[in-house]
Amino acid sequence: MGTADVVVVGAGIVGLAHAVEAAERGMSVVVVEQDERATGASVRNFGHGCFTAQDGTAYRYARKARETWLKVAAVAGLAVAESGSVVVARAEDELAVLKEFTDIRPAVTLTAAEVAHRVPTGPDVVGGAFLPQxxxxxxxxxxxxxxxxxARQGVVFHWRTTAHLITPGEVVTSRGSLSAPRIxxxxxxxxxxxxxxxADDLGVRRCALRMLRVDNPSTRDITPAVLSGHSLLRYDAFALCPTLTEVRARIEREHADLVRIGLNLMYTQRPDGSLTIGDTHTYHRTxxxxxxxxxxxxxLSETARFLGVPSLAVxxxxxxxxxxxPQPYLVASPADGVRVAAVTSGIGMTTAFGLAPDVLDTF
Known part of the structure; x- marks a missing residue:
């Protein structure tokens, strides 16, 4: 099948991020993908670049990724909106967290009226925050x-092609062999x-999410991503706020069933006006x-209550x-010239473009 400087197995956003970075460095790149297009987590998400709420290495990757998203959007024809996010507080302890959050990240607090001006809400809103980045x-x-x-830049894609065997310098696929010093x-x-x-040594499991697309019950365009108090428990940077412990204790006490299913109550609007809502988190190897x-x-019930409507049409x-x-990123070298790269924290869209340069630097 040929040779290249880099062979990337997987054409989801993590694989594409590595292909973008390698091509930017002047390397020849071949991408192998088992399906005819990306069909996994890269398309089954909120389309939300949640940069502001990351922490540690993820925050560094997120800031780099933001730059790359905007750069790639300009040349690849992507519709990227610098829309920010609105975090809606429906309890005073949630608002206290958001006020603390504005001291550590680029964010501004909002009154209840300012939240309602930006996004549709239910009647129980006490305030919120806007994350402009x-x-x-x-x-x-x-x-x-x-x-x-x-592909227009010269990256070669082999779609509907399975990687059967990966060894130093070679990827054996269902269509033949590819040679590369970097895989x-x-x-x-x-x-x-x-x-x-x-995978066993690093504790890799599959996290399953439940998500839905519903009709927008309002007639408004909703540009930002919209997060809730449940989201405060899902993103690491909020843990830097001392009062988060009060929010966590209250939600665990009042909504144990929602904590059990790992609810991250949020939504984004699709280009056709409908809403992507979700999501839940359960973990298994199989x-x-x-x-x-x-x-x-x-x-459905929690999103309807969040929006202040009786029901939603699915x-x-x-x-x-x-x-x-257990760690947010998996970067490993199981063989000479082979790197495994995965975002193991559910923030691939947000940070993959930041991860890829670090991975390629290891070769």
Whole structure:
């Protein structure tokens, strides 16, 4: 099949980020993808660049990724909106966290009236915060547009091609062999298909999400991503706020069932006006194919209450899956010239463009 400076296995956003970075460095790049387009976590998400709420290495990656998203958008035809995020507080302790948060991140507090001016809300809002550095992308088209742009730059894509064997200097695929001194495996949770011992040692599991697309019950355009008090428990930077312990204790006491399913109550608007809502989090090495409707019922009822409407009309529902592990990133070298790269914290869209330069620097 040929040779290249870099072979990337996986054409989701993590694989594409490595292809973008390698091409930027003047390397020849081949991407191998088992499907005819990206169909995994890269398209089954909120399209939310949640940069502001990251911490540590993830925050460093997020800031780099923001620059790259805007740069790639300008040349690849992506619709990237520098829309920010609105975090809605429905309790005084949540508002206290957000006031503390403005001291550590680029964010401004909002009154209840200012929140209602920016996004539709229910009647129980006490205030909120605006995170201006966050962005929105169309999650269902971005990966495809990036791949098409990369192909125009000379990156070679082998779609509907399975990587059977990865060894130093070679990827044996269902269409033949590729030779490269640098190989990046970016298959997310499927790392255990290639290196099961590595996945076991690093505690890699599959995180399953329940998400839905619903009709927008209001007639308003909703540009920013919209987060709730439940989101404060999901993003690391909020843990820097001392009063988060009070929020966590209250939510765990009042909403134990929602904590049990890992609810991150938030939504974003699709280009057609509908809303992507969710999501829940459950963790397994192998996912059960049979799912209880309880998860969807929780997401629907809580989102309806969040929006202040009696019910929501469902257009689609799906399960997203991403790799999860105790550490937020998996970067490993199971063989000479081979790197495994995965975002194991559910923030691939937000940080992959920041991760890729560090991974390529290890070769």
């Amino acid at each position: 966050d962005i929105r992308v169309d999650q269902r088209t971005s990966a495809d547009l990036i791949a098409r742009w990369l 990046v495996l970016a298959t997310g949770h499927d790392v255990d298909r290639h290196f099961p011992g590595l 996912l059960d194919p049979f799912e209880d409707n309880e998860l969807d019922r929780h997401v 257009r689609e529902h799906w399960r997203g899956v991403y790799a999860s592990a």
